Amino acid sequence: MSGTNRRRITSKELAKLAGVSSATISRAFSPDSRIGSATRDRILAVAREYGYQPNAIARSLNNQRSRLVALVVNAIGNPCEAEEQQLLVHRLQARQLLPIILCCADHSDRLQLMRLASTYQVDHVVIFSDMVSMQDAVDIFHTTKPIIVSFEPLENEDVSNIRIDGAAGAGEIIDKIVADGKRRFAYLSGTKSSWIDKLRRKWFADALARHGLAFEAEAFGDYSYDSGFKEAVLLLHRSKVDAVICGNDVMAIGARDAARRVLGKNTPNDIAIVGQDGIAMAGWDCNDLTTLSLDHAAFMDAVVEVIERHEAGDEGPHSITLACTPRWGSTA
Amino acid sequence: MSGTNRRRITSKELAKLAGVSSATISRAFSPDSRIGSATRDRILAVAREYGYQPNAIARSLNNQRSRLVALVVNAIGNPCEAEEQQLLVHRLQARQLLPIILCCADHSDRLQLMRLASTYQVDHVVIFSDMVSMQDAVDIFHTTKPIIVSFEPLENEDVSNIRIDGAAGAGEIIDKIVADGKRRFAYLSGTKSSWIDKLRRKWFADALARHGLAFEAEAFGDYSYDSGFKEAVLLLHRSKVDAVICGNDVMAIGARDAARRVLGKNTPNDIAIVGQDGIAMAGWDCNDLTTLSLDHAAFMDAVVEVIERHEAGDEGPHSITLACTPRWGSTA
């Protein structure tokens, strides 16, 4: 209520005002500590009056616990990541944990950024980016066991992680497309050097192999609509494929647009197009994408579960695997 | 390099290892402080060897500057906000400022969350949500002058802010639609109680008034695709409008889909549909939306400029206004 008071009042000052010691102030704000309930009520009243709140920085220094969580991500603007991050941020906040977002395109900047965040003594680190090697993560956050949310093969078995298995779902999708008469498949990758992308491709390649088929063409984009569009144009000009599996939903939408607009081919009759992620947009009427979809809420529940186990002192490593399921749309 | 060492080494310990005092350690890490360059080099070498980095929490406590920035947003998942946040996060990180995201749907939770963040002594607060009253922001962050990025009329003149003016752009868009022969307009609001939404509506209403026209119908959604779709269906069933101005791009896409799918009306001949924001998706071939667009990069540049002035000690208040310009698509 102090309006535009510049400086924040400290526990020592509040102690003087309430006629107690600063230790007692502290106890008034700690749920289970020996303090008379009358004293606590009085202190809380005075605190409210003067707008006092314990300084979390000082508290963190003393406690050795900051209640900060670093989230290392590739991009916020990408819908899939944005949807997941939104879910995770809500779950963290409900637990009084504050998320610090580390978002960086460039590799060396990213490491710098991770080092910076590690100096803030974050309690947890969640790494969504497979652009970060596990070893770097462990080195930089050596006091905080990170949680890796990605698909890199674990060369370091001491790190908690959450993985996704889309083999079965990819199989279902390929079965249907083959049943629909398509035989000539292309894979439109999200990135050239990503483990996630290689793994996702393998799910589909294995499914194709069971039909005695293989990818006839490949292209690489960057998970963006524009790259999906552009690479699809090139791809469809140079090879006569009738089915394109894309690295994510946004690229699939780009590829669908390219096929329709530039090549005059419509889904699913002329060409089948498949996305991956299962973002909300995939279900919009204008897209209605067939996609290998992940339950993002369950995914983030898993992340939080690992965090809670770490908080409880059980540092694992914990490993959770979630399955992807097809979302059937009109593009394949 | 210490691998999986549990505890982090402190400056005092490093001091012992390097044969200096902890004050000297501190000086080695402060760019312009009196220290022999030989000593500094030696300390930095030893520090690297033992993986020492100054503890930012302790540093913040002493400095009274945390280099944390609170970002209060409505949603991360919404593409417009996600795109802006991405740009802002990059700009902050380039200045060694770490963003803490506060994202909350519920109002009382949001205030709680802001109070929590304020205990972390954030250096700056950027409020993107017009669901937060300016007075609440000022009360909660009374030691940190917040920056309001929204459109609420400023009853408190002491707050820096960035505003958007779309009056001219809305005029251009309305002029064109009227020139195309449309006369019956509807406004599909983003939210019922939002200042931003009222202001945006006014830009278009004023432009219509100059043609002697007014909105014939109104509906309220929640900025989501689904609400755009659903409200458009209801709206177009109960009134024969031939142009719909939407609160944002995502709703416009929903309305366009509804018109096409449910009513069988196509843009722009049967009906004109206009969005607002100018998100990347508006430019995708499948959407190609006519929209009142904002230069998000310039917008975030403005935010950062105000932050830099605050950092330089000039707390203003500063006020920057940016104009919106039309993006011409095939929907209107």
Next chain:
DNA sequence: TATCGTTGTGCAAACGATTACACAAACGAT
């Protein structure tokens, strides 16, 4: 009434940095 928990509070030492002040050494100028 003497004794023994229990309860509530204060004192003071952490937590890990930064920085004003003091001081010694080194240096240049006279």
Next chain:
DNA sequence: ATCGTTTGTGTAATCGTTTGCACAACGATA
């Protein structure tokens, strides 16, 4: 050789909490 200045380093206080320890007051028990 002496003085003044600059340079580099250490000492100790500080930032705002939390918490182990000590202790007084209190009611319950024997």
